[in-house]
Amino acid sequence: MSDLTIAQKMLGGEVAVRSAPYFPRKKKRITGRSIAIIIFLSICAIFFCVPLYVVIITSFKTMEQIREGAMFSLPNVWTLEAWDHAWNSACSGINCNGLKVGFWNSVQILFPSLILSIGISMITGYALALWNVRWAGGFLFLLFICAFVPFQIIMFPLISMTAAIKVYGNVWGVAIVHAVLAMPVLTLIFRNYYKDIPQEIMSAAVMDSGSFWKIFVEIILPMSGNILIVVLILQITSIWNDYLIGVTFGGMGSQPMTVNLANLITISTGTTRYNDNMAAALQTAIPPLVIYFFVGKLFVQGITAGAIKG
Amino acid sequence: MPKVSFEHITKTYGNVPVLKDLNLAIDDGDFLVLLGPSGCGKTTLLNLLAGLIDVTDGRIMIGDRDVTDVDPKDRGLAMVFQSYALYPTKTVYGNLKFGLSASKLPKDEVERRIAWAAKLLQIEPLLNRKPAHLSGGQRQRVAIGRALVKNVGVFLFDEPLSNLDAKLRTETRLEIKKLHDTLKTTIVYVTHDQIEAMTMATKIAVMNGGVIQQFGTPDEIYERPANLFVAGFIGSPAMNLRKVKLSIANGKTEAVFGSGVRFDLSDYRFATAPQDGAEVILGLRPEHFLVGAGTAADSAATFEVPVQYAERTGPDASAYFVLENDLLALRVEPAVAAGLKPGQVVPVRYLKGKAHLFDAQTGQRM
Known part of the structure; x- marks a missing residue:
């Protein structure tokens, strides 16, 4: 206080603040x-x-x-011998090129699957939530039911369907199956998110532009940031960690990393090379982890967004 | 500047009728206010005109064009919403520009119109801001701007002032009125606020229960309410409505109160012939009372009534008296109000030629 100049004292403000009564909070005790x-x-x-x-x-x-x-x-x-071996020269069946083959396959599967699954369900959710779609209620109910159908039940029909449209056994087959299977849940997520967009904004957009795609791209898509991050993380994790769809629809040439890993570990001759197996498992698990580290914070924001209206 | 007409409009939701065989036509350049309590169907009517919902039956005309089945963007309308409905991810400039996205205008025309609207509404410094960084009044201006740039003949307003504070509401009210005078457009404006209706409208349609109760100029609505609903809805404090008996004797028409007070109706212009002994509702406006006794020449009746309480509302004051176990509202001078003590019995008189009579059964003006 002694360092205050006279001018400051005359102003009075600072003095008053410093001399204000101080209420110490009770310290929390360890109980x-x-x-x-x-x-x-x-x-x-x-x-x-x-x-x-x-x-x-x-x-x-x-x-x-x-x-x-x-x-x-x-x-x-x-x-780092085991890491090197697992990445470059571990054997999956008769091919001994390591996990890197599977890694690049997984990357190639990931992007089309992401774009296809998120794109389709986003637009479906937008249409169901904000436009007058006939039978929208029934359609939603059907989607909801579909979310409970186990993949194994529809595996065979899906194989013949993808074969019929000539995508069975390549990256596109896997991507399409991922998109189909993710659609029920993702559509419901997007639909519920878009349902919270005020009706008047939609009415204004309909009067201003009236174009389904223009409103989506210019108004709705920029408002979807939060939910996009949530869905992106959900999808990256589930597509990357998927085994069954990859092994069934990937064919020999485009099996994802998880299939590689399984082949590598279930080798039945010779000694089990634990160090290679562990390194391979870590290599497979790291990519989704990296994603979590980078966007985890946004993920939490996205999940709670809309819980309380701001 | 087209005229707008609704012809035999019916709107039902499921089996619930909201509007029943509604007819309404306004002229080019009119400022129509749809006025009514919540749930009276006024917003439904506006949304039907905007094309945001479909009519169940009937026809909507704008100018000579039947727009009943035309897309909202092609109707030649612009709308201002209650919540402003600005696009949150776009700047003010982006909002105004998106307002023009249906009309394929050349780029310089788009720029010219945005500049014009921004200048008119004084939002030029805000063009690069997002709606989240604007105050309520500024958002309101942007919303109006987004409608203005379209340069259409008909503007729709859906309770645009209800989210503003009282002072801003008065200012914006004047500005909208001014805008209407400058642009000479047709405006359809929905509100439940009778002051907004009385001050801005050239025509008011008072609605209740999906039916238009009265359609006319603000003066007509106030001076000659068509039925009991309109009489009770317009005016603050509300019109005093009392059940009385008609008495026609010796060529003199009078209304007789339960307490025996006789109310002179000899100068009332009856639209339907009065019946002796008929029960009618007498409507008395609070501002046509005077405190103090008068003569038969200048007053229709004098009541001796006890004061309940008096309240001052700024430039005016209201006093409430007890007449036949019910409150009688009066507008009085503040100086007079100050002299009124609760319980004190004072004479009050009602001016001649200012009474309203309604049929007790049908509620229609007589």
Whole structure:
């Protein structure tokens, strides 16, 4: 206070603020309840962390050390040999070109599948929510029912259908099947999101432009940021981690990384190369993780968006 | 500047009729206000005109064109919505420009119109802002601007002032009125606010229960309400409505109150011949009362009534008296109101030639 100049004192404002009564908040004490919660959460964390720890350290060990059997010990020699082997020369069936083949296949499957599945369900949701579609209610109900149909039941019809349109056994076949299977849930998500757009904005757009596509591209699409991120993450994860659709519809040439990984691990001759397997598993799991790291924060915002109207 | 007409409009939702065989026509350049309480069908009527919902039966004409089945964008209309309905991801400029997206105009014409509307509404400094960064009044201007750029003959307003505060509402009201005088367009304006209706309209259609109760100029609606609903709806404080008996004796027509007070109706112009002894509703406007006794020459009746309370509403004051167990509202001078003590019995008189009579059965003006 002593460093205040006379002019400042005359202004008075700062003095008043500094001399205002100060109410210290009571410090939170550690109670038995909070200790119990911390212990419980720690156990949960260990439950997930221990296997992950084993996978990671094993992937950096040599086979000699693994044979010694000490599962939790750190590698004597840190080596990237297993990572290199899994990526470049592990065998999937008779092809020994490593996981990188599957990785690029997965990337090639991912983009068309994403664009197709999100594009179709977004436009369907937009039409159902904001335009007067005849039988919209019945159509939604049907979609809702479809969300409960297990993929295995419709696998055979889908195979013959994709074969009939000559996309069976290539990337496009996989993409189309992904789009079809994702449609019920994604359409419902988009439809519910768009339902919250005020009716008057839509009425204004209809009077201003009246064009289905123009309104979608200029008004609705820019308003879909939040939900797009949610759906993008859901779809990237499910498409990347998918095994069954890839192995069924991918044919020999375009099997995704997960199929590669499974082939590599279920090898039945010779010793199991745990370090290679662990490295391969990590390589397969990393891409969705990276996505989470980059857009995870946006994901949470998107999920809660619309929960409370701003 | 086209005229607008509704011919035999019926609108039902499922089995619920909202509008029944409605007919309404307004002239080129009219400022029509659709006035009524919530749920009276006024917004439905506006949306039918805009084409946002389809008519069940009937025909809508704009100018000489039957637009009943025409797309909203092709009807030659522009609309301002209650919530403004600005596109949140577009700038003010983008909003105005999208308003023109249906009309395939050359780029320089688009620019010219946006500049013109922005200048007229004084939103030029806001052109690069998003709606989220505008105040309520500014959003309102942008919404009006988006309608203006279309350069159409008919403007629709759906309760555009209800989200503004009282001061801004008065200002915007004047501006819309001014805009109408400058542009000479036809305007259809929906509101439940009678002051907006009385101040802006050239024609008012008072609606209730999906039926137009009265259609006329603000003066006609106020001076000669067609039925009990209009009489009770327009005016604040509302018109005092009392059940009385007609008495015709010795060539003198009078209304007799339950308490025996006789109300002189000799100068009332009856539209239907009065019956002696008939029950009718007498409507008395609060502003046609005077506190203090008068003579038979200048007053229709004098009541001796106790004061309930008096309240001042700024330049005016209202006083409430008890007449036959019911409140009687009067507009009085603030100075007079100050002198009224609750419980005090004072004489009040009603001016001659200002009474309204309604049939007790049908509610129609007599």
